[in-house]
Amino acid sequence: MKTWLLLLAIIATNVGNILADEVDYLRDVKPILMEKCSSCHGALKQESDLRLDSGLLIQKGGASGAVIEPGRASASRIFQRVIDADPDQRMPPADGFGEPLNTEQIKLLKNWIDQGAPIPEEEPPPADPRNHWAYQAPRKQAPPGSDSENPIDRFLQMRRQPMGIRPIEQADRPTRLRRLYFDLIGLPPSADQLNSFADDDSPEAWNKLVDDLLAQPQYGERWGRHWMDVWRYSDWDGYQQELRGSQRHIWHWRDWIVKSLNDDKPYAQMIVEMLAADESAPKAPEALAATGFLARNFHKGNRDIWLDATVEHTAKAFLGMTLNCARCHDHKYDPISQKSFYEFRAIFEPHQVRTDRLPGQANIQIDGLPRAFDQDLSAQTFIYAGGDEKNPLKDIEVRPNVPSILGGQYQVQPVSLPIESWFPAFRQFVLAEERSKLKTTRIQTERKLKESAPHRIEPIHSIEYSILALEYAVASLKLHSFDSRCAAEKARLYQLKAADVTARQAAKDERKLQIKTAELALARKQLELTQAQTAEPNDVPSQQKLIDKLSKEFAALETKLNSTRTEFEKDDNQFTPLGDTYPKTSSGRRLALARWIASKHNPLTARVAVNQIWMRHFGAPLVENVFDFGLRSPVPRHAELLDWLAVEFMEHDWSMKHLHRLILTSKTWQLASTSGSEVAEKNRELDPENAFYWRADVRRLDAEIIRDNVLAVAGQLDLKLGGPDVDFKQGETSRRRSIYLRHAYEKQMRMLVLFDTANPNECYRRSESIIPQQALALVNSGLCQEQSRLLARQIWASVTGSDSQKVQGFLVSAFVRILGRDASKEEINNCLEFLDRQAVLLSNPERLTEFTHGQPAAVAPSEDPQGRARENLIHVLMNHNDFVTVR
């Protein structure tokens, strides 16, 4: 992508050089007017009855007459208005983001008018944005060709044929196998797996292999990472211990993603759960974890940033819509009004994030479930004039709604929530765990009391004994009070007749507990005081000071005890609730949104998802801008294919695995990435960019997969699934898959960052950079060097025969294990020569220059020069281009 961006930048730069030349309306002027003017003077809106989206309409002028005087820019209203020094008069209006034309744009406009404002004779009439391809429901048209072939191949063939493009041959089996393993599970095939497939190359064997890999739990990890990019997964972010963004324990959402993919949960259901599991499945903690999608947007300091991000990325991720461009003004290109942005925001306005307790862990700092819920059903949304939060338009009512351009029904039904949801402290397991904790304490205090008999003579011992007795009494009363609070809560919840009586009892039991607690505090203080009074004085004044202080504290505690005793006489029903309660009703706004998005009638949802999946299989998407299917997104070249896949996806209950199977069993996916054939030669001329998929694209592995691959080829990868995030600083030493390393703003493993890991803030598509620091990471990281040593030793231990047979066997095996392919003769020869020379070199270490500053090796290099040469060789192969490349 970068390269074409650069090319465009170059084209844009060139514009400067042709200023003096003839200005072309279509090429030079129209794009400026479309960008700067058409949202108010175009098909959707015609301020002052003026449209500037076609040459004829510009000539026609508006309510106040002509806007151009051909040949005289300075006398033309349109020119006067764009250069007006008064910001209130200048167009486009300075509503905060209405940026004036830049000098080059002004020059182009001026020169065009001065040159007579010529327009082409046949300018296509301006299109109505409502007719934009992506806003029409996808239609499934029958693919041409034989039904026995994969529809993907047939649609692509339909486009290739008229161009004279023919696909090249299939990739050889090891290449295809390695490609498939990395694609589906993100791990390389073992030598055995390569061999077993080599025996059977039938389509049935291939289909079975695809099924087998889709059934492996590593599929969920591999594709989970893809969707984590799109859904902006971020572990908690903060300054020291302070949480500033996302949420602690958000990894529950990550595990939900992995599991949902492994279960092939319908994508539509995934959308519903991520946006509104608290409304659709309020009792199911495993579904609630999905609302991490919302919780991830948490922003400590600023609710506007939080909700802006929620709006922007919900629209981009699921709908390929740049709703965020309508925050400050109507969308410049798409038929989305500014109000529409705030209506979408209103859907999320009531929601907040909280952390629910999970079974087995009472401390939510250690673990818990971050989740969304509706906190304030009356929260209002205001349009911010010009996007300025200091300037809310309080007179305009903003009701929750979805952009009307996509059609469909947005129907909000409030959801009444079960007790578990609005009163999480009253869940069975919480009550049981709390009670058992109190009971354990009671048993412990009882045991301690019994073990300590009151037979000592010293008065101080009798204080100690009474403390033990009070501790037991307090523990017993705590349990008792808990039980009566539970009974009272229950009676109140179910509106039992006895509600008031039980509440009074609970309140009374609490007051009893308070007395005992106060007595215990007093006894403890008395012990301290007695100890201070009877201690051998080292320093008399300071001891006296201590005694005075303790006496004062003792007196205070005595007063407190007396007041609790007085309190005891009270008779009310005010007991301490068991925990926080939340609203009993949820607005239903998000559920309505989720259902509208996940509807088969939404023209964008399936297309956007299919495009993402396609891109991650082929390296290039069908729709270039994966998060913007708006008007700047032209009809894709393979539109019929995209639509067919989108409908197929929906018809198969939104099954991603179904799409994977379709794609991976196509001939197109299995093509070679290069060929010396004449067909290829011709294709390169006709379609150098491979827009017609006549070959596979060579791709680099994703950052996480590169690190996993290092561990995997050495047989050291820990395949444990799920769980809390691993500190990113352990990336060099941990054996876990990279998906589990902490991933947040300023909290990412350096090696992954160097290899273009997802920006946790936004990453709808990864870049594939090639920079020298990547080379340094693979060359000098302890991880790579140590894993190469381990691998070299394993391979060497597995080869047999004469010395030269062993070396041969070592090399053959090394290429297969690390690069997934056989070595060529020339490669073998180079490696043999290297092994010999390196062994000689290393036999005379005293002549060599040693690096003495780096980290010491956790796995030391071999003492034997030949062994060390072999380790070097393995390390070289881990740095080979093909190690990080899929062909």
Add this chain to the structure above:
Amino acid sequence: MNKHTKPTDPDHTRKTNRREFLENTGLGFGSLALASMLGKDRLATGDEISNNIPGPHFAPKAKSVIWLFMIGGTSHLESFDPKPALNKYAGKTIAETPFGGVLDSEFLANERVVFVDPNNGFIRKTCYPMQVGFQRRGKSGLEISDWWPHVGNCADDLCLIRSLWTEDSNHGAQLQFHTARHRVDGFFPTIGSWATYGLGSFNEDLPEFIVLGTPLADCCGGQEAHRANYLGPQYDGVPMVVDPVKSMPYITPQRGTFAEEQQQKFALLGKLNRLTAAQSRDDPMIEARIRAYELAFRMQTAVPQVVDLNRETQATRDAYGIDQQETDTFGRQMLTARRLVEKGVRFIQVYHGSNGGAGGWDSHQGLKSSHTKLCRQVDQPIGALLTDLKQRGLLDETLVVWATEFGRTPGSQSKNGRDHHPYGFTIWMAGGGIKGGVAHGATDELGFHAVENRHYVSDVHATVLHQLGLDSERLFVPGRKRLRKEIGNPIREIIA
């Protein structure tokens, strides 16, 4: 339009003829035509200044930039912008002075408060006198405070810009100073990455954008203040430590590795990759990867060497204050900066004052003691840098920028400190085709608002880019909106 994601490559501009490339590289390791591989200095190609690269857009004045950033907010009132009125009205409220109008100024609306910090970021209303004296320095007679004696010695090379303003009244302004966008808008390409994006490298064995000093804390932008964001990681600033042993991440081979051993490994790798390249006509990445490895190999030697200050004379080391406790750290960074300039590194960003939080210069209290200490740490090294560059004839083609995120309030905070002040503050530039001995712009009598020749931070960027031969307006990536205020305008008045 190309449907494919293309790799980004150190040499993103030139399409080397493939056969020629293989022939060149086939000669073996170390004999490569490096210039063509590394996008060697586009300036040096003279008449080749062409349209097929983003820049330069016109003849440059400067080749390199040294960007010094004081973290926390250096007081303009005790450094480069003396305000006798503060002494005169010390202890009086601003409203009691004849200049009370500053509190009604429309400029106050430029502040964008996002995180309300209950303690800091307020307008302080009781005039606090200057804590240090000022002298007229050099032939130009620029007024510079006594805490900056060495920098003052170079007064005739300095161009003070006393009329900066920014939006963020908290330390997100640090990030804003580098991206020209408010912290809450997110992350954007930084000035150093735009410069290198526009020009590419003109050295053969070092990164083109290098960062020295401890970066910003993550409260205030963290590493994003020297990253390239959507321009791609090849334009990120590369942090480097002035220590040959650990100059860059992954730069040092494990202990016990032999140089010769490693060289042979790189050589074998090159051979194997070229064999593969010959078989892979449709792989656009392999050439770039071969080059990246060759650059990495040279960096392994070049980076530790460039930070090895034992190669400098004792006199030079002494001038920079190396081995003196207060000036040692920054002195080493300044000397390294000069060495990097000599090596042809395009952009060197140096941070000073990192303390894991808001920054050392953030003097809400005890301003006098903190500023005297911090000024002592940087003054001599900066003075030495300017003098050294000049003596070596490098100052003309090296633009030195000294900056901080905002100034400090004319009013006092906690009796002896000053609060954050985004409405008017000073930065300076030297060399690189900028006029010397000049003070441009001014704040009002209290040093409150920039009132004459006001400049938002992006004007500094546009000026730096202009001196490098780049037009800020023409630097953009289609599909990525740059706001007008991000682009800025070169400060024409200060260009020599």
